[in-house]
Amino acid sequence: DAKTTQPPSMDCAEGRAANLPCNHSTISGNEYVYWYRQIHSQGPQYIIHGLKNNETNEMASLIITEDRKSSTLILPHATLRDTAVYYCIVRYQAGTALIFGKGTTLSVSS
C-alpha cells in the first residue's frame, strides 16, 4: 500500500502558487520523498525528490518538515499546463519500486 496521504483534488488560479500537501507519517530515515505528475493520456513525469533538506529545481520546490512526516510541493506560478494528477511517493534508498497512490488532481484555471 502507498505510504502517503494526499487530498484528492485542489484548484489553483493561473499565475498563483500551487501548494500540494502530502502526509507520510510512517516514513523511515532512509526513505526519500518523490513527486511525479501525470498529464492526461501521458506517462508520469518526474518532478523532484528529497530526503530532509528543501529542494528546488526548474519545475518546483519541495519543502519537507523537520520531522519528515509531511511535505509540500510548490509550483511557484501555476499555468494551465500544470493541470495534472500529482503523486507523492516515498521510496527506499535502495531503489525499490515506486508505489503510487491515487494522487491529487490539480486543476489550474484562468
Added chain:
Amino acid sequence: DAGVTQSPTHLIKTRGQQVTLRCSPKSGHDTVSWYQQALGQGPQFIFQYYEEEERQRGNFPDRFSGHQFPNYSSELNVNALLLGDSALYLCASSLEPGQLSPLHFGNGTRLTVT
C-alpha cells in the same frame, strides 16, 4: 535523445488471448520497470528487470511475465487475457536499481480486452 518508447500505442485483444508489449528505455538507462494503470487509479507496479533478470515483482499473477534483452529493451507478456487486464501499461526506465535516479516513463500502451 529519445526518451522511453513503447509499442504499440493501442491494442485490442479478445479474452483468452495472449499479448506482448514492447519498451525501449531512455538512452543510457539499463533498468526497466512495468506498471499497470487502470482507469482512475494510480499506476501499479508489475515487475522490474535489470541485467536481463527479474529483480522485483509486485502482486501480479504468473500470467504476467517479462523479458529484458542485452540492449536493455524489454517485453511484457500477458497470457490468458481477462477483461480486467484492460488498462494502460506503462514502461519506465532508470539507471541500475541501487541508484536514486528518477524513473522516466513512456506514454504507455492502451490495452483493451473484449
